[in-house]
Amino acid sequence: METSERARLDTYFGKIARQFTPAERPASLLVTHLLPERPSFVRAVATLSELRAVLPKPKSIDTSARREIEQTIPCDELSRDLFNDEDTAVTYLETRAAGEDVVLLDVGGYFAPSLSALCDRFSGRILGVVEDTENGHQRYAEYAKLSCPVVSVARSPLKDPEDFLVGQSVVFSAEALMRGRGDILPGRPALVIGFGKLGSSIARLLHAKGVQVTVYDIDPVRRAQALSQGFAVAQDRDRAIRRAGLVLCATGALALRGEDFPQLRNGAYVATVTSSEDELELDGLPDGYARAHSGDSVTRYSTTGHYFYLMNNGNAVNFLHGASVGPFIFLVQAEILAGVRVLARGDLDPGMHEVPAEDRAAIAATWLNYYNR
Template identity: 25%
Template sequence: MPSPILTHSYYSDFFAHKGYAFLKKIAADYTPPSNLVIFSVMHCYEGSLPYINVLAELADSLVFIPKSATAEQNQALKGTIQTIPHCNIVDDHFNKQSLRDPLVAEALIRQSISADSQFLILDHGGYFSHAIEYLSQVFAEQCVGITELTANGLYKYLNKSFDKPLVTVSHLSIKAPADYEASECIVHYSDQILREEFGLKINNDEFLKVGVIGAGNLGRGVIQYLKGKEISCIQVADIDSRKLTQFPRNGVQVSSIERLVSQCNMLFCCTGNGALSEALLDSLDKSVFIATVTSADDELRLPELIASGALIEVGGNNLVREYHTRNKQSLYLLAGGESANTPFKTGMGDPTLYLFEAAHMLAGLQLLEDSHGFKAGIQALSETDEIMIAERWLHHFYNYG
């Protein structure tokens, strides 16, 4: 068997081999069925290579659907992924937008499976959510189930009626370390963009007033790293007031979303779903800079805002996209409207990435082993499984126990 392709650049394999070995240990407890096809939606990161290799070894065919935010910036890496045995990257026209059409999703699956294939969908961001009701009927005998990695992706599956199991790992506590890692990158890279494109520093209190919308793992992480940059006046808002009770004692000002937007001009949107309403954008009386923790398509529902005329795109580059509100105020989306950590080699230098990858993979393996043990619709990976992953990870990387 050839050596796995774990890195794209010669200098970046410090954790890749250990990560690959860890994921292999998790998978070793299961024997997937023959003629298995796995559809995997994933960021096109170098840090994902160990995971892609393990999935490709589990399946007869791994159909890799790269998320557009990172695929466009990492064309050379896509070439490396294409050389992994049993791994096939989909054509560019199979993307988040086109897969909203059930017939397009059906066409992708039909071209990838044979008559006796079983297939599993490892989703990331709800790519198959719009088509799942249709797919679960058309492929009733061959679709084993779905797993979903993210909270914003899970949201898209809510209120859908489908008779296949969906196992979510979006709210596991073992995802928190990777969320804090992402938060650090988001703050750091937002600062770099402000410096390079606007000649500003993020801690320029005289010009930038910083607000954070959303007080989940990512929002709390963003606040932590903002405070590390000695930003003294941070406002935070969340629709769930319980999440705000921790902040006053830590010197962070709690606020309504309306007041925060009216007073701040550097916004970190950390909700995963619709952080800024059309009415709030219409109320803007100044230009604002916005960094999002996921694609602006989800975080701001950007296509809807453009369709309604609340935002009009006027230009920009891969670092900044500029939009105008109805009141002619400028809205600058940092990182081109994608999560502000996408330019970084996510997962490189920090093995927390392998925690949620292991959970995502394990959920799929359990579906393959006993899909009848899961009910139709949405359910979470068990606490027992989460503890097992945490203990094995601690032992593998840090000699725990």
């Protein structure tokens, strides 16, 4: 990032932080993709709250960004195991923010498994969670009774531009890996599993590239939407898997089970928009499959009479090429900051919540002043 661009970004987040600084600053823990531009956002979080630690998503860490952040804020290792075990989770939080009011800033529902224990056993008070992603939203929403408020920005209109551009970047990366092996998109029928904002973006771009696209979604409303937009909609999911030469998983949940992989057409490529632990049940793959390197970030899985290719080990394929969505990501990050102020007030009931519409409008107006030039 050029010096002038970094200066503009710092100024933008400075203004956002002034708009949404709470009356009393809580402590916070931040889960984030640690990409090159991310230190500006991290500094804004530290302005609105007492940021006790950054937990970078392990497969998206820029070394320079981490070094920059570690000069002032601890960076801890993040894993699902850290918060899957309630005792471990409580112990960790006690080491970082004992006795404090804390806001948890999440990307992917990491805190969800231990949230009840954190609310009950932590020596301080959990004010709530701000969640950024659809798969994280689903992880929290599946609990019949939450122990604290969860402010989700995953379905915000401010996230629409990011989701659209992420879908485009997924197709770009998938095509780049295929071309690296001498394969191309045209002539290879594609199956998009999940027709939310990311899946619909992927399907549209594939169609624009001349690819025959079939869509599958568990939600009949989304299947009807896909059909209205001119896409073939699979009535038989298993048959669609068997016919596809490229399978793109965009559910935010489990797209392919272990028993699905043997049904893949020989030579099919599989790619996802999020981490393998969310979209793919690779541990359920039947015995007998061997793994072999087969080009840049492509793994060949094979057994007698069957083989398929997995891109980026099943993790978000677009992160191989930077996953950049330009300045539109700063809209979502600003809404996360607004979520900190919402939770710091301490007046929300446990359950799922959104940032108020007037806060979104203020964010969009500020962003346009800086990035609509």
